Amino acid sequence: MNHLIPPSILPYVLPVLYGVVIVAVLPLLAGYIVLLERKVMADMQARLGPMRVGPHGLLQPIADALKLLIKEDIIPVKADLFLFWCAPVLSVTMALLAYAAIPFGPAFQIADLNVGLLFILAISSLGIYGIVLGGWASNSHYSLLGALRSAAQLVSYETAAGLALVSALMLAGSLSMKDIVQAQYDQGVWFIFVVPVGFFIYLVGSIAETNRAPFDLPEAESELVAGYMTEYSGFRWALYFLGEYANMVVVASIATTLFLGGWLRPFARYQDHLFGTSVELLDILPTILFLGVAVYSFWLAPKQPVKIQKIVMALVGGLCLVLAVGMAGALFAPDAVRMGVHGAFWFLAKVFTYIYAFLWIRFTFPRYRFDQLMRLGWHFLIPLALVNVVVVGTTIVLQQNWDWRHPMLTAIVTTAIMLGVAAFLGREDKQHQAAVEAPEP
Amino acid sequence: MPGAGVLPMPVDNYLLLSLALFAVGVVGVLTRRNVIVMLMSIELILNAVNINLVAFSRYWGSVDGQIFAIFIITDAAAEAAVALGIILAFFRNRETVLADEMDMLKW
Amino acid sequence: MSDTRTDDRSKFGEGVNATVLGADEIILNMGPQHPSTHGVLRVKLKLDGERVVGSECIIGYLHRGVEKIAEHRSYQQFAPYVDRMDYVAAVSNGLGYCEAIEKLLGAEAPPRARVVRTILTELQRIASHLLWLGTHALDIGALTPVFYCFREREEILKIFEKYCGARLTTHAFRIGGLQYETYDGFEQDVKRFCEDFDKKVDEYETLLTENRIWVGRTKGVGILSAEDAIALAVTGPVLRASGIKWDIRKAAPYAAYDQYEFDIPTRQTGDTYDRYVVRMEEMRQSRRICLQAIENIPAGPIMARIGKVLKPPPGEVYHAIEAPKGELGYYVVSDGTTQPYRVRVRPPSFINLQAFDKMARGSLVADVVAIIGTIDIVLGEVDR
């Protein structure tokens, strides 16, 4: 294949291929994450969720996309046309651009940049413009206020999330995403166990950064109606939505790469083999999982009331069976293919567990008021992140000099100190809270 | 990574580019009435300087030029913060952001 | 327009000032069709930045002139109108009206009717509080409780439907007693509902009571001191949350409330969190009453002998009951004909709404929604 393409373009072919795959798959993925969210929300609220479009609502995202395409596209009068058009486009491109450096598997990565993580942080910090310019261009007092508020929220929580990442970076020692995962493999421990407080701060920071759950104030504020998205409708609004969900996946993949060991299988270094074959014991886990799901859906298929749903359940069962065979087949394939397939599976599994945590938090917590939100960001999270960086740094240096050589030790030491600091900040926050209430008549 | 190969482009292309940006920045500062656009033009001039620094840093193979560029960016950040603070305070009192209306030292 | 500018502006502290520069005070209009004003209530807020400096509630969008209609209807004909006032707690409206007329006639509903009336009214109180909790939590952002509350409320509405054929505007009672005998299985349904309702309330409480964000959004918001509560003649859970132990079911027992013992929850600080706790406790107490009442529903007739055409002797009566929102009073004047001369209703929501300005002043715009929710108003009753 190499001789077909002129040498100077060869290094760009594979990344472009991966890029096309990601840009094609992502809107579909974002659509199905919306369906997943609605189904999980329904399940938590003792109801069924979308069931009408396609069996079990499986065709709902396609129906949504179609509806949004056909829906009338209203542009407010005197709106700033150039900005009104380019704001949603900007927020989607920034979200998609961040995928350039995310390693979906040991092989499947568009560009292993030397400054991988910083690049993703930089691109996601550009997402603010999509919101701010959108709010300004729709020429209405409410959306401007919403845009200003969400921009302020993004800026302050980005610092907290960035500092939380720094604490994990110190352990990894490199910015490139592949090296970070490699470092977690070499040290034999996921960084979530070494810097749990960093993971917590990043979890909270990433929720605020994607404008979700308890921090989704700019859109859902009762008197701001829908914040900066108020004037958008039809496909433009869908672009904003796609941008938000793509951002959610980006944030989830950063957390997976940095804290949950990227494409590493849990207990990656546990290598003893399955009765003599070349298959590592834990590698058969994905196959068992898919087999289980396949059996369950086959068992469920005849029970479905409607004939069409019977077929769908059977199809789902078949799909899981194919995947199980694929996973098993990959076991005996050459090393690169096995690492690639299993790596991608573990990476996506962790990304979806992280996104499930997003959904779970969204349906259990009420919304923060704007000043509480800012106070949490500035008075609690950022100082906590700063102290976390200092504490992790000192423990690493001490570990190297005094040779404590036990990763769990750093975890215990850092968490103990951080809990002390969190308590102190919490108490100080309560005093402030009491001070605010007392003078009120 | 590239060995000791020649610079991707001869260095004078970068100088011409930074000269062009510098000229546009100067025109911006001199001709615009609105203080915020003047500030933006100053940011543009600082950026032109940065291109020069990085071009020569690549030419000499050392990172000193890039370090200096980082210092210039931090300085630009500090300057922008204070300048915008002044503009906000000024706008709150005099309802104007036009440079030639800021002619009174005390009002 | 209560625009007496507060003299000392520093009292409000340095709230987040997101107003557009230069505009010192803006009037924000939360229009009649706002998602969280519980019906057609228009609130004009005077804002200084994020802080509410003054507010004015403009009502009347749902005014149907019920009291005027009453003067051209016979006593029995007017009974269904009463349900349309507080459409969330229709049964207790009916109870208030029927007992007022019975007092006017000097008649007395038979014991069996009184006990069944108490059970249905208490079930209606639980349903009304459930609807309040669902929408209040939804306004503050918790998406899940509303579905749990409506699941329980559905059970109650099923019981109403089996008993009198209607779910919301039930017209369950008649002057002098009941129209329908309780369907067989009535006791089992109510017992089954009350049995697992306690667990359900615990479910809501696990979701909300210790939830840091919920506490943060409700504690210290919309504070109403005891003196202000009395001055504004506020009644019901809003009054009890400010520390005053006043409940008409204990003060002037009506129907069969004197036969059961239940206690009246009260709190001291009178903020949104306290009103939430009071109402949750009230639901548990109502369940207790229903359980006691179900034990022994006395046998006997369900309708007093007052004849088809009601001509109460000329005179006037004022009869108040403890509706879920507060003291619901009926002042009926009869001139000896079959039609009342005047029916004046004391709606608790209308009077509780007057406390809104006192609560909203000094709070943030985001809290206004929580404050409207915590007063628990129904615009049908406010506008009549």
Next chain:
Amino acid sequence: MTGSAASPITSVLFYIFALMAVASAVLMVTRRNIIHSAVFLITTLLATAGIFLQLEAEFLFVVQIILYVGGIMVLFVFVIMLVNLDVSLHLIQFNRQKYVAGVLAFVLTAQLLIAFWVGRSSLNLGDARAMDPKNTEAVGQALFQRYMLPFEIASILLLVAMIGAVVMAKRRV
């Protein structure tokens, strides 16, 4: 970049970025609507970031985007929105001395061009030396070892700027 002997890709990239930078700079200066000129300045900054990347200054590329475009320009757009500039749209944007300024700028550029033309021979000093491939580590080491003092002075400068900005933003000023 894999710029082996000025391969076509890198030179094409350079011309794209250069053209983008100059075009949006000119547009920035001439636009009447302030928000549009802010957006064009952002495109210029992104174009210059591209040029930094081409000059193998990866760390600076990322710093430029995070700090300049993600930080300072957000501040500018914030202030433009807060100052609610639609009132100044129909005011004349260019002051009267724009012709004099144009001539002055032209003279300045001509001077620089001549200086550049004369000194052209001194620039081609043979091949460029090799860059350290691990750019970020090199910048890190230099920043915290050789340039420790300027680093501390820069942090003090930022502190002073923060205090200045806070004082300026006080309501009671």
